[in-house]
Amino acid sequence: xxxxxxxxxxxxxxxxxxxxxxxxxxxxxxxxxxxxxxxxxxxxxxxxxxxxxxxxxxxxxxxxxxxxxxxxxxxxxxxxxxxxxxxxxxxxxxxxxxxxxxxxxxxxxxxxxxxxxxxxxxxxxxxxxxxxxxxxxxxxxxxxxxxxxxxxxxxxxxxxxxxxxxxxxxxxxxxxxxxxxxxxxxxxxxxxxxxxxxxxxxxxxxxxxxxxxxxxxxxxxxxxxxxxxxxxxxxxxxxxxxxxxxxxxxxxxxxxxxxxxxxxxxxxxxxxxxxxxxxxxxxxxxxxxxxxxxxxxxxxxxxxxxxxxxxxxxxxxxxxxxxxxxxxx
Amino acid sequence: xxxxxxxxxxxxxxxxxxxxxxxxxxxxxxxxxxxxxxxxxxxxxxxxxxxxxxxxxxxxxxxxxxxxxxxxxx
Amino acid sequence: xxxxxxxxxxxxxxxxxxxxxxxxxxxxxxxxxxxxxxxxxxxxxxxxxxxxxxxxxxxxxxxxxxxxxxxxxxxxxxxxxxxxxxxxxxxxxxxxxxxxxxxxxxxxxxxxxxxxxxxxxxxxxxxxxxxxxxxxxxxxxxxxxxxxxxxxxxxxxxxxxxxxxxxxxxxxxxxxxxxxxxxxxxxxxxxxxxxxxxxxxxxxxxxxxxxxxxxxxxxxxxxxxxxxxxxxxxxxxxxxxxxxxxxxxxxxxxxxxxxxxxxxxxxxxxxxxxxxxxxxxxxxxxxxxxxxxxxxxxxxxxxxxxxxxxxxxxxxxxxxxxxxxxxxxxxx
Numbered sequence: 001x002x003x004x005x006x007x008x009x010x011x012x013x014x015x016x017x018x019x020x021x022x023x024x025x026x027x028x029x030x031x032x033x034x035x036x037x038x039x040x041x042x043x044x045x046x047x048x049x050x051x052x053x054x055x056x057x058x059x060x061x062x063x064x065x066x067x068x069x070x071x072x073x074x075x076x077x078x079x080x081x082x083x084x085x086x087x088x089x090x091x092x093x094x095x096x097x098x099x100x101x102x103x104x105x106x107x108x109x110x111x112x113x114x115x116x117x118x119x120x121x122x123x124x125x126x127x128x129x130x131x132x133x134x135x136x137x138x139x140x141x142x143x144x145x146x147x148x149x150x151x152x153x154x155x156x157x158x159x160x161x162x163x164x165x166x167x168x169x170x171x172x173x174x175x176x177x178x179x180x181x182x183x184x185x186x187x188x189x190x191x192x193x194x195x196x197x198x199x200x201x202x203x204x205x206x207x208x209x210x211x212x213x214x215x216x217x218x219x220x221x222x223x224x225x226x227x228x229x230x231x232x233x234x235x236x237x238x239x240x241x242x243x244x245x246x247x248x249x250x251x252x253x254x255x256x257x258x259x260x261x262x263x264x265x266x267x268x269x270x271x272x273x274x275x276x277x278x279x280x281x282x283x284x285x286x287x288x289x290x291x292x293x294x295x296x297x298x299x300x301x302x303x304x305x306x307x308x309x310x311x312x313x314x315x316x317x318x319x320x321x322x323x324x325x326x327x328x329x
Numbered sequence: 330x331x332x333x334x335x336x337x338x339x340x341x342x343x344x345x346x347x348x349x350x351x352x353x354x355x356x357x358x359x360x361x362x363x364x365x366x367x368x369x370x371x372x373x374x375x376x377x378x379x380x381x382x383x384x385x386x387x388x389x390x391x392x393x394x395x396x397x398x399x400x401x402x403x
Numbered sequence: 404x405x406x407x408x409x410x411x412x413x414x415x416x417x418x419x420x421x422x423x424x425x426x427x428x429x430x431x432x433x434x435x436x437x438x439x440x441x442x443x444x445x446x447x448x449x450x451x452x453x454x455x456x457x458x459x460x461x462x463x464x465x466x467x468x469x470x471x472x473x474x475x476x477x478x479x480x481x482x483x484x485x486x487x488x489x490x491x492x493x494x495x496x497x498x499x500x501x502x503x504x505x506x507x508x509x510x511x512x513x514x515x516x517x518x519x520x521x522x523x524x525x526x527x528x529x530x531x532x533x534x535x536x537x538x539x540x541x542x543x544x545x546x547x548x549x550x551x552x553x554x555x556x557x558x559x560x561x562x563x564x565x566x567x568x569x570x571x572x573x574x575x576x577x578x579x580x581x582x583x584x585x586x587x588x589x590x591x592x593x594x595x596x597x598x599x600x601x602x603x604x605x606x607x608x609x610x611x612x613x614x615x616x617x618x619x620x621x622x623x624x625x626x627x628x629x630x631x632x633x634x635x636x637x638x639x640x641x642x643x644x645x646x647x648x649x650x651x652x653x654x655x656x657x658x659x660x661x662x663x664x665x666x667x668x669x670x671x672x673x674x675x676x677x678x679x680x681x682x683x684x685x686x687x688x689x690x691x692x693x694x695x696x697x698x699x700x701x702x703x704x705x706x707x708x709x710x711x712x713x714x715x716x717x718x719x720x721x722x723x724x725x726x727x728x729x730x731x732x733x734x735x
Contacts, residue, residue, distance in 0.1 A: 332662045334656075334659045334660050336656075350656045350659065350660055351652045351653060351655055351656025351657075351659070352579050352580065352581075352652060352653035352656055353572075353577050353578065353579040353653060353656045353657050353660060354577070354578040354579065355576075355577055355578075355660060356576070
């Protein structure tokens, strides 16, 4: 494999193409490895909705804060600074930050008289782990879920945002759901979709492949992460997910209601009737356009001037996987 | 969304594996994937999410073969 | 509590632990102040230490308290001479643990060639142990954070991230052999003396007395934080190379698990040295022969821009922004 030849090709590419990399971790690796420097200006790499914290509704945070009066909130670090309608989890003391959801089970078992609520946020990568939690969840541990499905979000983007020419699919979501669910997406919307790993080299090669397929009008799925992603995904994990969760409509912050885009389970705390959710738009905030890949963060008028990690206005700046937070850093 | 690391399974006790990642040992739940000792695995959020049956070099070879399929080039 | 009240119990504590282990001619005079003979310019610094846990793989709060202040003196081109230390001890604190920590301080002070000449002890209700050290030294050479010149090379004296990884590993339940790198970098003070004293000063090569422009202790916030301070004060930019950054495999693995980066992580025994380009290789060889600096390497250079830029492994460039929060490990 002649990597230098591939790099030269990408630096000199003269047609215009817009590629969306969906996953927040891809955005982060792209930023940290400086891959964009290796690409011609004609290759527009935009990030997408694959940052679970960024697309979690304001009302979810409000509900957690409400629940903290009765439950100790267990959460990932990312969620702590995201603002609800008034406050964030940083403003409450009744919380513990975890990096491993299964720690919540141990905590609840070791403290049977205490009541815990886990802020269960994520996409399909983390979903089976929550299903595992539900297999042995003690009574004093509840989940408040904001668990989203990536395919409906991509369909929404393809329906509403026609300028994207190809997608880099999130490799670890695919580890769970497999390559298959992307076939109909590629065929219906006529877009090459590359299932992509997480090293800078994986991503570079995926970008190259996307361009080749785009040039050849090859609108199909290419799996460039076969060591991790199998055709049918992880059947064990999918069975567990099926056992505990069902599909429902969901509200995506900055986007609105996307049908059949959430995983919920029966004992889930109810956030709100999603039809009643009305979000206040903040003047100038263009998180929606960033999440939908319409603009890059630097094109938002608030970016860096008013919206910074220390004073985050929109969710894309708060989360370490949000496009704005990553570009700022 | 997808931060994960690869490592080697050192031992297994009930539903927990000890996974070694460049000299660091962590515990990971194995409820999602069947693993045995010495397997190379991918760990996300304290759970093993995949067994890796190829080396990094073999993985790159795979990618190259896929590319050749599309472009027919050398 | 009564140990801190100034009575007989206090005197006993001071004698049995502090005087016993910090023994030196000045301290044992037991005056209210230490009286010292000094020549010329003096460097003077202070630092306080509140680390938890108090004892960790590779060191303890006492060793940290000596090394932190000693290294700060060395980084302004001074030979460290005297320290003071103030102890704030929580009621009920174990005397055995206190003695262990004091012994560790004494051994580290001996290694660094410094005398602990004055101190203070207070006992309070809050649990824990907090130490302050102040230190003075003779200024041998005028290095400065404002002195870095375009084209000069940047040396890092060894592997990054070990102190923070060692402390966090215990907290996050990750098992490894990572030890804190806490150490007194006294060998580096010898470089200044050699440079000042003779024309053929290092390995028989003549190196200008002003070859070393800047030195800085790389502590909290990591290498990137120091580089930003340097750029601001020297009005310059920096270019460093990812392939040159010294990190051991274990720390790399640790960072991969938690989504952290070694260039942003705390150290307690690493120095940044900016050297005039033509002398950089020779100075590097000398640094590598100093204790605790065997993995020293040139990681980059001073530029005439204003940003801190990293040339990545894959060949891209990344602007490294300052660390704005010591964020929790990423997972999702």
